[in-house]
Amino acid sequence: MIKNLTGVVVIVIGFNGLFRLIFVTFSVVILSGFSGSSYLKKRSSNDILPVSSIYDDFNVVFFGSSSFLIEAGATQLLIDGFVTRKKHMFIGRIAPDPYMIVDVIRRFRICTSKPHPAKICAHPKKRRLKAVIPVHGHYDHALDSTYFAAWANADLYGDTSIQVLKQASQEHSPGRTEFEWENFHFEDIFTDDKTGQNTRHLVIGDLKVTLIKTKHAKNIATSLLKPKTSERIRFPTKLRNMGLGVSVSVLVEYKNKRFLILPSAGPFVPSFKDGELAADVVFLGLGGLGLVWKHTRQDYWNNIINATDPKRVIPIHWDGDMVQFNKDKQKNFSVAPVQSFDSTLKFYEELASKRSKKIEIIFAPAEARFNPFSGLN
Numbered sequence: 265m266i267k268n269l270t271g272v273v274v275i276v277i278g279f280n281g282l283f284r285l286i287f288v289t290f291s292v293v294i295l296s297g298f299s300g301s302s303y304l305k306k307r308s309s310n311d312i313l314p315v316s317s318i319y320d321d322f323n324v325v326f327f328g329s330s331s332f333l334i335e336a337g338a339t340q341l342l343i344d345g346f347v348t349r350k351k352h353m354f355i356g357r358i359a360p361d362p363y364m365i366v367d368v369i370r371r372f373r374i375c376t377s378k379p380h381p382a383k384i385c386a387h388p389k390k391r392r393l394k395a396v397i398p399v400h401g402h403y404d405h406a407l408d409s410t411y412f413a414a415w416a417n418a419d420l421y422g423d424t425s426i427q428v429l430k431q432a433s434q435e436h437s438p439g440r441t442e443f444e445w446e447n448f449h450f451e452d453i454f455t456d457d458k459t460g461q462n463t464r465h466l467v468i469g470d471l472k473v474t475l476i477k478t479k480h481a482k483n484i485a486t487s488l489l490k491p492k493t494s495e496r497i498r499f500p501t502k503l504r505n506m507g508l509g510v511s512v513s514v515l516v517e518y519k520n521k522r523f524l525i526l527p528s529a530g531p532f533v534p535s536f537k538d539g540e541l542a543a544d545v546v547f548l549g550l551g552g553l554g555l556v557w558k559h560t561r562q563d564y565w566n567n568i569i570n571a572t573d574p575k576r577v578i579p580i581h582w583d584g585d586m587v588q589f590n591k592d593k594q595k596n597f598s599v600a601p602v603q604s605f606d607s608t609l610k611f612y613e614e615l616a617s618k619r620s621k622k623i624e625i626i627f628a629p630a631e632a633r634f635n636p637f638s639g640l641n
């Protein structure tokens with residue numbers, strides 16, 4: 265019967281038409297089934313942390329993926345700083361967009377000690393960007409990082425996969441004088457490290473920061489990307505050319521409160537002393553978890569929760585990074601396709617509820633200041 269039906273369809277629309285029909289049907293099923301998330305919509309309306317003020321002593325801004333602006337006292341710190349979000353990046357070549365980057369600098373008052381329009385840096389504490397830390401070399405983390413460092417003369421931390429982006433970025437934006445390519449300091453982390461060292465402790469202004477080497481998630485999508493960025497790249501470049509390099513998680517401490525950013529859902533196997541990674545809040549990367557076995561998802565949760573013992577978990581890296589945030593409707597994230605985000609979230613809700621000590625799973629507002637410790641004792 266099926267064979268006969270296929271024969272009739274082929275006669276009517278031809279092989280090309282049949283191929284197109286299958287492709288369109290498949291696309292519709294994928295998009296309708298995964299990109300809309302009823303559970304996410306429900307949660308995002310009820311469970312978002314409240315927005316805070318630029319004048320508060322401590323703030324975090326979440327830009328999606330694992331990009332964060334952290335503000336503490338007089339210090340601004342940027343994790344990743346990926347803001348060039350455009351459609352169809354998988355198909356075309358990618359490059360940082362200086363207009364999008366400057367837009368974020370102005371809207372969020374990312375400051376530098378250089379002379380600048382007073383309205384950008386009017387904070388009474390003379391807050392300024394001291395450092396930029398891309399968590400690894402993939403485009404959705406490192407693409408724009410050098411621009412922010414060049415804007416503010418901030419220290420850029422990374423390995424060679426990050427370092428090579430400086431020249432590529434400079435060549436990509438001739439004539440843009442707001443970026444000073446010669447003056448920012450590059451700090452090499454973990455490259456050629458023969459000691460087996462897993463952590464690096466830093467003091468960045470008012471913040472204590474620990475970088476922890478962490479394995480990156482492995483799935484069909486990540487296997488297409490290079491393990492390391494080659495010594496010379498030019499923008500625009502193919503997405504796969506931005507290689508992984510060294511991958512880190514970031515523990516941030518301010519006034520005895522700590523949060524951990526775990527960007528990539530890799531096999532987190534902590535070999536740390538008890539309490540060394542204790543954190544009040546964990547920003548938990550969920551990217552790609554819909555593509556792995558259930559027991560892998562469970563191990564990931566158990567390992568990180570046991571190592572940090574958090575009061576709150578904030579899911580990150582589940583959003584579609586090829587769609588710009590809607591500036592007028594800041595609560596609207598779009599969900600990355602083919603992630604099974606709903607089922608991952610429900611699964612982690614169940615695991616959280618089974619724990620004797622309460623763990624709250626809550627969302628961060630998109631592109632707005634908030635305090636991740638808000639409401640915690």
Ligand SMILES: [Zn+2]
Pocket residue numbers: 400402480528
């Ligand atoms: Zn990655």
Ligand SMILES: [Zn+2]
Pocket residue numbers: 329402404405551581
């Ligand atoms: Zn990523």
